[in-house]
Amino acid sequence: KLKPRNSYINDAYIDNAFIYWVDALGVEYLGLIQTLLDDKYKGIYYEINIGYAEIPTVTEFNKDFVAGRKYDVTRTLDDLKHKGKYPDCIEEELRLVENAVKAAIQKLDMFDRVIITSDHGASRGAILHKGQAYKSDDIAKVERFGRYCIQADTQYENRYAGCIDKDEYHIFASYDRFSISGNEKSEIHGGATLEEVLVPIIVLSKTSLEQKAIITPISTEIKPKAGELPRVMFKVDKQFEELFAMVGTKRYICRRETDYWYFEPEVSRQERYVAKISSKGNIGEFEYKIVKGRTDNKKFDI
Numbered sequence: 678k679l680k681p682r683n684s685y686i687n688d689a690y691i692d693n694a695f696i697y698w699v700d701a702l703g704v705e706y707l708g709l710i711q712t713l714l715d716d717k718y719k720g721i722y723y724e725i726n727i728g729y730a731e732i733p734t735v736t737e738f739n740k741d742f743v744a745g746r747k748y749d750v751t752r753t754l755d756d757l758k759h760k761g762k763y764p765d766c767i768e769e770e771l772r773l774v775e776n777a778v779k780a781a782i783q784k785l786d787m788f789d790r791v792i793i794t795s796d797h798g799a800s801r802g803a804i805l806h807k808g809q810a811y812k813s814d815d816i817a818k819v820e821r822f823g824r825y826c827i828q829a830d831t832q833y834e835n836r837y838a839g840c841i842d843k844d845e846y847h848i849f850a851s852y853d854r855f856s857i858s859g860n861e862k863s864e865i866h867g868g869a870t871l872e873e874v875l876v877p878i879i880v881l882s883k884t885s886l887e888q889k890a891i892i893t894p895i896s897t898e899i900k901p902k903a904g905e906l907p908r909v910m911f912k913v914d915k916q917f918e919e920l921f922a923m924v925g926t927k928r929y930i931c932r933r934e935t936d937y938w939y940f941e942p943e944v945s946r947q948e949r950y951v952a953k954i955s956s957k958g959n960i961g962e963f964e965y966k967i968v969k970g971r972t973d974n975k976k977f978d979i
Contacts, residue, residue, distance in 0.1 A: 682728035683742045685878040686792060689724075695788040696748035697781040699774075700736065701755035701866065703798030704875045706774045710793075713778050714881075715923055715953070721782060724880040724958040730797045732841065732848045733825045734866045734873040739796035747788070751777060758799045758864040766863070785883050793879040799864040800852075800872045808852035811837050817847075821867030823854030841869055880958075890915045892954055892961040895937060900968040906941040909952060909965055913938065917960075923953040944969075 686696070704727055714723050731738040743750075754773045757766055777793065784791045803824065813819055817828035825848040826833075832847075833840045839851030849855075850869035866873045880886060891914040901907035909922070920931035922940045929940040931954070942950070944967050953962040 679727060679729050679875075682730055682739075682794060682876050682878060685726045685728045686742045686794060689790065689792055689878065689880045690746060691790055693788050694747070694790040694792060695784050696743055696746055696792045696794065697777065697784060698743060698748055698750040699754055699777045699793060699795050700750060700752040701758050701797065701799045701864075702774070702777070702793070702795035702877065703872055704877050705798075705872065706771075707877055709771060709774055710778055710877070710879060711928075712926070713775060716926070718778075718782055720883070721785070722882045722884065722886050722958055724886045726878045727875055728878055729874050730795075730876050732843060732869045732874065733820070733846055734797035734868065735821065736796045742794070749784075751780075755799070761863055763801070763863055781879075781881060785881060789882065789884075791881045793877070793881065795876040797866050798872050798874065798876055799866045800868065800870050801864050802872065803852050803854070803865050803868060803870065804861050804863065806852045808849075808854060810854055810856040811840075813847075813855045817855070819855045819857045822859070822861040822865050823857045824849055824865060824867035824873075826855045886958050890917075890954075890960045892963050894963050894965060897964065898966045898968050901944065907944060907967055908939050908941055910937050910939040911952075911954070911963065912936065913954075913960070915960075917956045919956060920960075921955050923955065924950050 707725065711725065714721060754770060757770055757773065781791045781793045810823065813826045814828060814831065817826040819826045825846055827845055828847065829845040832842050834842045837853065839849055839853055841848045841850055848869045893912045895910040895912065899907045899909060920938055922929045922931055924942050927943060929942055931938045931940045949964060949966050951962055951964050954960055
């Protein structure tokens with residue numbers, strides 16, 4: 678059901694746009710990126726989609742999205758993924774992603790729209806688990822720790838489960854690999870697992886990317902039942918496939934009923950809350966109040 682990365686970029690790229698290509702930026706960083714945008718860059722509008730890269734998931738097959746377009750590329754994350762000492766490198770990876778978001782937003786001083794995206798993701802699982810090693814034909818050229826091989830006029834799909842034939846390329850979508858000497862120690866790509874294939878497309882702008890919806894809370898004062906989370910219900914005047922509510926630093930999935938949406942947030946000591954509703958980008962917000970019932974204390978007969 679997903680679309681290719683290039684399709685999303687074709688739709689988002691306008692005359693005065695810029696692509697900020699972060700090599701090896703996978704979807705596992707989206708939670709961090711969205712939190713940064715919501716908390717640190719509140720004046721920036723954004724839209725997030727997830728697309729798929731071409732296989733094999735190497736840069737050679739995944740760089741045409743910048744052809745003829747204004748762009749910059751940073752490969753420090755990819756270098757760290759390949760060479761970093763695991764798990765110590767994770768902290769540095771997060772810093773690099775935060776720096777990339779900052780650099781992309783700075784480009785909005787010169788461009789109307791900036792698109793953060795990547796050529797491919799990377800897999801730690803393919804190194805940790807390795808899977809089964811299968812022998813390729815002697816004439817095959819094995820690449821990327823065996824994540825795929827190159828051999829014309831042959832098939833491997835009917836030999837090995839989880840292997841995909843694409844022209845002369847034969848790519849594993851599992852953690853299996855073609856036999857090869859040597860041992861990778863950090864992360865790898867080239868295969869067709871989800872973490873290698875899925876990439877984010879994040880569109881940034883200083884003006885609205887999506888027409889804001891009219892959000893109407895069904896009730897702004899909610900009294901939860903004992904032992905249950907409150908149900909915050911609201912209506913929107915536009916159709917959405919999915920909605921999320923951000924309350925403070927907590928993000929909740931909104932559920933859809935016939936004619937309204939709802940989410941069930943945690944309750945703290947405060948009384949009033951602001952819910953920021955988003956789909957692929959922010960669409961609006963509203964305030965609600967949690968009315969707490971009086972509790973009895975038998976010890977003091979109150």
